[in-house]
Amino acid sequence: xxxxxxxxxxxxxxxxxxxxxxxxxxxxxxxxxxxxxxxxxxxxxxxxxxxxxxxxxxxxxxxxxxxxxxxxxxxxxxxxxxxxxxxxxxxxxxxxxxxxxxxxxxxxxxxxxxxxxxxxxxxxxxxxxxxxxxxxxxx
Numbered sequence: 001x002x003x004x005x006x007x008x009x010x011x012x013x014x015x016x017x018x019x020x021x022x023x024x025x026x027x028x029x030x031x032x033x034x035x036x037x038x039x040x041x042x043x044x045x046x047x048x049x050x051x052x053x054x055x056x057x058x059x060x061x062x063x064x065x066x067x068x069x070x071x072x073x074x075x076x077x078x079x080x081x082x083x084x085x086x087x088x089x090x091x092x093x094x095x096x097x098x099x100x101x102x103x104x105x106x107x108x109x110x111x112x113x114x115x116x117x118x119x120x121x122x123x124x125x126x127x128x129x130x131x132x133x134x135x136x137x138x139x
Contacts, residue, residue, distance in 0.1 A: 006041040007034070043127035051117060072116075076109045 011034055019029045035042075057073035064070055070078075083105045090097040 003038075003041055003045060007038065010041075011037055040127045040130045043124050047121075047124050050120075054117060055113070073113065076113055080106065080109055 015033060016029060019033055024032070055073060057071065057077045060071040060074040061077070064074070083100075083102055087097050087100055087102050090100065
């Protein structure tokens with residue numbers, strides 16, 4: 001729905017009509033006019049979809065049976081669960097668990113999960129800026 005609305009509002013009908021008058025067929029119009037204009041929305045939707053799949057650990061947990069094929073997110077989730085279980089078992093046996101770095105483990109997992117996305121984002125940043133300036137109202 002977002003992409004359809006973007007195509008309807010940001011691709012000028014006059015531009016498509018002039019391409020048809022100049023003799024361009026539908027594929028030429030798509031690849032030479034519509035797609036270059038639509039790079040900001042495609043980059044945005046692509047990055048958000050990739051982010052959703054990157055953070056999804058449930059599919060790997062449900063469908064992958066071989067431990068050697070687990071994704072990074074499943075590994076990080078298992079690490080968090082193991083740290084929580086260690087902390088619970090220690091307190092159940094009367095041990096002082098205040099020195100266990102449970103918050104540090106959570107923060108390390110968060111950084112390890114976000115680091116690849118932080119490395120990829122600069123390549124998509126120019127499309128975000130282009131999309132924001134494209135829709136800006138000039139005064």
